[in-house]
Amino acid sequence: MIPKLNSYKEKWNVQSDDVIKPGLTAIQEALARLDNPENKLQVVHLAGTNGKGSTLTFLESIAKEHGLRVGKFMSPCILDVHDQIQVEGQAITEAEMNHVFQQMQAAGLSGKLTDFELLTVAVFLHFVASDVDIALIEAGMGGLLDSTNVVTPIVSIIPSIALEHTNFLGNTIESITHHKAGIIKPYRPVVIGDLPLEAKNIVYQEAQKQHSSVLELNHHFYIEQKNDGESYMHNDNSFHITKLTRTMKGAHQGNNMALAITAFFEVATALELQLSKEAIQKAVKNATILGRFEEIMPYIFLDGAHNPASAEKLIETIKHEFPGEQITFVIGILADKAVTEILQQFEQVSDYFYFVDFNNPRAMAAHYMLELSNASHKVVLEDYVQFLKLQSENKSRTIVSGSLYLLTEVRSRLKNI
Structure with missing residues (x-):
């Protein structure tokens, strides 16, 4: 829609x-x-x-x-x-x-x-x-x-x-x-x-x-x-x-x-x-583009990596821009995407994953993504808005990714805080 x-x-x-x-x-x-x-x-x-x-x-x-x-x-x-x-x-x-x-x-x-x-x-x-x-x-x-x-x-x-x-x-x-x-x-x-x-x-x-x-x-x-x-x-x-x-x-x-x-x-x-x-x-x-390694709040980045190839590019960018830093991911992915492969890419640079539900009929439920993840620290996150706000205040480098539709929803909700 x-x-x-x-x-x-x-x-x-x-x-x-x-x-x-x-x-x-x-x-x-x-x-x-x-x-x-x-x-x-x-x-x-x-x-x-x-x-x-x-x-x-x-x-x-x-x-x-x-x-x-x-x-x-x-x-x-x-x-x-x-x-x-x-x-x-x-x-x-x-x-x-x-x-x-x-x-x-x-x-x-x-x-x-x-x-x-x-x-x-x-x-x-x-x-x-x-x-x-x-x-x-x-x-x-x-x-x-x-x-x-x-x-x-x-x-x-x-x-x-x-x-x-x-x-x-x-x-x-x-x-x-x-x-x-x-x-x-x-x-x-x-x-x-x-x-x-x-x-x-x-x-x-x-x-x-x-x-x-x-x-x-x-x-x-x-x-x-x-x-x-x-x-x-x-x-x-x-x-x-x-x-x-x-x-x-x-x-x-x-x-x-x-x-x-x-x-x-x-x-x-x-x-x-x-x-x-x-x-x-x-x-x-x-030249700038929304949703491409975009810092929407201090320490909070949006990137629309929604397939294994774009996830690979995101990982390359993270390694180049933030070598050795702890990275936290907030993830929502469409169910018809290569979810396991995307998560495997992200897990190369992080062991901290927060999975979210978002408003799209094709979205994979957060608890299913959690089951597919191999990360040791993984959580289904209910209120990502407050979480992102706290991450920003704590200067914790956080990437929101997985679906462009999730990015649209996050951008809209963050405008109201």
Whole structure:
């Protein structure tokens, strides 16, 4: 369920299904009724397991520093449906959402789409009305059959691929890559991160079918650590930028930064922009994202590590940022995730775990998580708000993680204390 979406559906009597129905036929028919707003946008399309949101955030910051008016669509929401759709960093307003729902009602879309498809249509309508220069679109699930895959982007980006959504995408890296690589479009380049070999092979095969060039991290472009920051370069030395200093922590964020810089080359070429090294340096420093190693209170961090691959990146960051310190975890995870593997990752750096229930029908009960944990100190925590407050006051380093939906709930509740 997408928070606050139902209030607009009820107000405008636009019905949609709260289910996942992979496929493009329904949304293509809906968009045709609205004169295909997606075709009026310049788009960057992102799919992948981890790193989409961070790469998008770096890209947004770089685009803004080059004077572009940026629209972005990310999933899931932080607080509610409004923050998923942003222009110039500002969430869509109630009045703007009413306007797009009025358009969708008039087009007769009621009963024809799922919730996410309806939201995707709203995104395209809002970005066209807002006259954005570039639209950054994150796929909801997979890519090939995801409702966002109706766009023809300037460039596609696939930061990473790992096992996820196996009930829809298949239970092998190959089957999942088949879906992710579905965002590659004819004669449009794709920028990829450090993918497993079997995934990389499929991406290259699909790109060849589509006559698309592949720009691969550590093959066509690189990041190097220097004393005064990081350096980015193309392997043909056509562009080299030094003194890149990130606010977003973790070595993996350096890779995401590199993906964003590379993708922006393609954007700049398509839009006939002059690249500025100073603008990129400033953008990289200014880029921040909610729920990515985010210190929400002193000593209290939120990180949306919700699968083994992202958990591994979180552990790497903790080891780098807080070597030798005692870490406490507050954990809530969706039952359809690889819960045991995620907990095993977290248990590498901590033996103190507090498991919580949170408001999502897919959430695993806290007592089940406790049973799966191998930690020696493990507790089902009833009131995490007061616990986090005390942890902060006691200067006890605490990470809240496991589900982005938990982070949304924690953020909302901490605002009221």
